[in-house]
Amino acid sequence: MKKLLVLGWLLLVCRGFSADGVQVFQDGLRAFRDNGADALLNTWYDAREDSEKIAAIRARLLTISRNLGPVIDTEVFRPRNLGKNLQRLHGVIYFEKRPLWFRSEYYSINGRSGFISLEFSLSADDILPLTWATPN
Numbered sequence: 001m002k003k004l005l006v007l008g009w010l011l012l013v014c015r016g017f018s019a020d021g022v023q024v025f026q027d028g029l030r031a032f033r034d035n036g037a038d039a040l041l042n043t044w045y046d047a048r049e050d051s052e053k054i055a056a057i058r059a060r061l062l063t064i065s066r067n068l069g070p071v072i073d074t075e076v077f078r079p080r081n082l083g084k085n086l087q088r089l090h091g092v093i094y095f096e097k098r099p100l101w102f103r104s105e106y107y108s109i110n111g112r113s114g115f116i117s118l119e120f121s122l123s124a125d126d127i128l129p130l131t132w133a134t135p136n
Helices: 002-017 022-035 037-044 051-065
Strands: 071-081 086-095 099-109 112-121
Touching (some): 022 071, 037 051
Antiparallel strands (some): 099 112
């Protein structure tokens, strides 16, 4: 029993030191669903530190999503740890006309965290790993 308690404690401690951007990523997609592109960007980025990055992403995001209709749903799937401080996240915003796919890397170290890359496309093949597209 003592070994199980120690093992459980170690798992919790180790998990506390790893990057975990799933909730933040999911919150951003939901913010887009509820309030649009600016809400997503305000969830994922600090306007004071990332204003130029936000402006560039905002312009691309508004252009690509402009004619897709209302948002129906969002989803985050298969997060992958690339190391103890880096995580790759995949998600989708389901619009009425078609989905918009997202991929991002989330970095967390020494109390600081954030998204260091963001890609999005109307084509899943541009975003999802090739291995996910092959049938089992």
